[in-house]
Amino acid sequence: MMEIISSDISLLVLTIGLFLLSGAIFRRFKLMIFHPVLLTAVIIILFLKWTGIEYSHYKQAVGILDFALGMSVVALGYLMYEQVEHLRSAAIPVLVATIAGCVVGIAAVVGIAVAFGVERDIITSIAPKSVTVPIAIAISEPRGGIVAVTSVVVFCTGVLGSLCGAKLLSLCGVKDPMARGFALGAASHGIGTARAIELGALDGAMSGLAMALTGFGTAVLLPLVEKYLY
Amino acid sequence: MVGVVIILACWLVGNALSVLIDGYISGNIIGMLLLFILLCTGVVKGESVRPAAKFLLGTMALFFIPFGVGLIDSYEVIMDNIVAISVATVVSTFAVIAVVGWIFQLVNKGRQK
Numbered sequence: 616m617m618e619i620i621s622s623d624i625s626l627l628v629l630t631i632g633l634f635l636l637s638g639a640i641f642r643r644f645k646l647m648i649f650h651p652v653l654l655t656a657v658i659i660i661l662f663l664k665w666t667g668i669e670y671s672h673y674k675q676a677v678g679i680l681d682f683a684l685g686m687s688v689v690a691l692g693y694l695m696y697e698q699v700e701h702l703r704s705a706a707i708p709v710l711v712a713t714i715a716g717c718v719v720g721i722a723a724v725v726g727i728a729v730a731f732g733v734e735r736d737i738i739t740s741i742a743p744k745s746v747t748v749p750i751a752i753a754i755s756e757p758r759g760g761i762v763a764v765t766s767v768v769v770f771c772t773g774v775l776g777s778l779c780g781a782k783l784l785s786l787c788g789v790k791d792p793m794a795r796g797f798a799l800g801a802a803s804h805g806i807g808t809a810r811a812i813e814l815g816a817l818d819g820a821m822s823g824l825a826m827a828l829t830g831f832g833t834a835v836l837l838p839l840v841e842k843y844l845y
Numbered sequence: 846m847v848g849v850v851i852i853l854a855c856w857l858v859g860n861a862l863s864v865l866i867d868g869y870i871s872g873n874i875i876g877m878l879l880l881f882i883l884l885c886t887g888v889v890k891g892e893s894v895r896p897a898a899k900f901l902l903g904t905m906a907l908f909f910i911p912f913g914v915g916l917i918d919s920y921e922v923i924m925d926n927i928v929a930i931s932v933a934t935v936v937s938t939f940a941v942i943a944v945v946g947w948i949f950q951l952v953n954k955g956r957q958k
Contacts, residue, residue: 688873689859692884741933797949
C-alpha cells in the first residue's frame, strides 16, 4: 500500500487535487490564510510528516511541475508582448521605474541582510524577493540559494504588497492608475498583479508588465551585486 | 501544441546562450526575452503561443508548490534568521512600492505636459 501512496503518480495527483480543492475554498472565503499555495503546501507538509516520505523523494516525484515552472518563465515573454502597446506609449516612465524598482528592491534587501550579518546563502535566497517565483528561483538556485526560502519570502512579499500596497500608494499621493499598477507589479509580482486587476484594467495591465520587466532587470543586476557587494 | 514547442525551443536556445555567457543569466529568462522578440518582430504569431502561454501563466501558482513544501527541510534556517528576513522583506517591499509608484507618476506627468 505504501508503495502506491509514495508513487510519483499518487503524489502528483495529491498535489494537483489539493491545489484545485484549495482554490475552491479560497474563492469561497477570500482570506489570505486560505491562499491555495499556502493551504496546499501546509497540507502536503503534514502528509509527508505523517507518512514519513522524504522531501527529496516528493520533489523528484513531482518533477514535472518543476519543469512546467521553467516553461512559465519563458511564457512571461508572451505576457510582455500582450502589453507592448503600454510599453510603447509610456516607454520612458516604464524604463525609469523598472530600473528604480530593481535597484531599490535589491539594495534594500541586501543592505538590511548584510547589516544583520546574515549568511551569504540566505542573502542569495532572499535577494530576488520582489520578482515572480519562477524568475526568483531561476536567479537564486544556480547561485546556491535555498529555493524553499526564496519561494516563501517571495510569497510573503506578494501577500504583503497586495494587502498594503494600495493604501501605501494613496499615502504617498500616487493617483495615476498606470503608476499604481506598475508599483504593485514591481514590488509584489503575480499576487500584486491580481490585486491591481481589482483596481482597474489599466492597473492590471501595467502590473503584469512591471512583473515581467523587473524580473528581467533583477536577473541582469543581481549577479553584479553578488559579485561586488556581498 | 505549437505554442508548447515554440516555448520549449525558446528555452533551448536560451540555455545555449546562457552557456555562452557563463550562466550569468539562466536559460529560461533569456528564453523569455527571445519569445518577446520573436512575437514583436512577427516571426511568431501571437495566436500560436497564446493557448500554451495562458495555460502556463494561469497555473503558475501550482508549479511552485513543491518549493513551498521545501520548508519542511529549511524551516530551521528561516527561524534562525527570522528577524533579519522579516525586516528586509517588509522594508524593501514598502520601499519598492513607494519609490516605483512615485517615480512613475512623476516621469509620466512630466512627459504629458
